[in-house]
Amino acid sequence: MLVSDLSASEYAPFYHNYILSVGENDLITELGNGKDEFISFLENISKDKLSYAYAEGKWTLAELILHVIDAERVFQYRALRFGRNDKLALAGFDQDIYVPESNAGSRTKKTIIDEYNTVRESTLSLFRSFNDEALKRVGNASGSDMSTRAMGFIICGHQAHHLKIVRERYL
Template identity: 30%
Template sequence: MNSKKEKIISHCEHSINWVNNLENLSENQWRTPIAEGKWTIAEVVGHLIPWDKYFIERIPYLINESEMSPSPNIEEVNENASANSRRRSKEEIIKEFIEVRENLISKISELDDDLWEKEFSIGNKTLSLYTDFSRLVEHDELHFTQINQLLNE
């Protein structure tokens, strides 16, 4: 397996285990903001789900180098996910995160190894699968670090 592909899959598998361990949090911890004026752990985890779905939808456009619809409005996606997470249980959010992330792993696994070395041009942007999925990894790691810092206080 291509090492770049393997690195992304490994991160995604680790993220499933990491989020699954949040099941052990009390309801109070789950609903605690990661910092003053910031989202709760529930909202942070819940907002990862629509971004995973976005990456899943994006894959065919990348590998076919076809124009996709404009990127969603980040603030709108995040606000909708935040509001949705406030209404849902910890179990529902974690379950959906795992299901969607497993789907993402499946889609990534199906990609040919040689695609990970190829650069794609979409519009005026040139990128690779690895650089694109590295954004997802960086986004996850930022939020996992924030949650870890809160839980270790």
């Protein structure tokens, strides 16, 4: 399944730019390539950079990375619910509440990389378990209908979005 297989009705307009940033590989390849790229990127960042914020009131680099991890967990949960044909609408989440609770300032680069790797491997395992029917199922989160497969591409695009911000503003 490719991102070009999605229709705009499978995700909220808010996620359109995330979807556009995904390459034309199949979903599992995109998730795997994204994992390799992100880990390589993180391994090459100096540990001193983790506490850097590019402006007052902005997240530190460690907070931003942990936000990517937290959001992937939330998106993964949504995909699980949609893929298993759960029809209950899901509430949104407030990233600004999650970030201070991530304890980013007390984390090491290694623990952040390990956590990211674990979460992405779990995402890969989940999406490999879905058949075509499950991938096309639609659920509702944050007041918008979204397909299981769109959630996978949103995970890829959300990470790409933040990686771009890191390169532009943090390094």
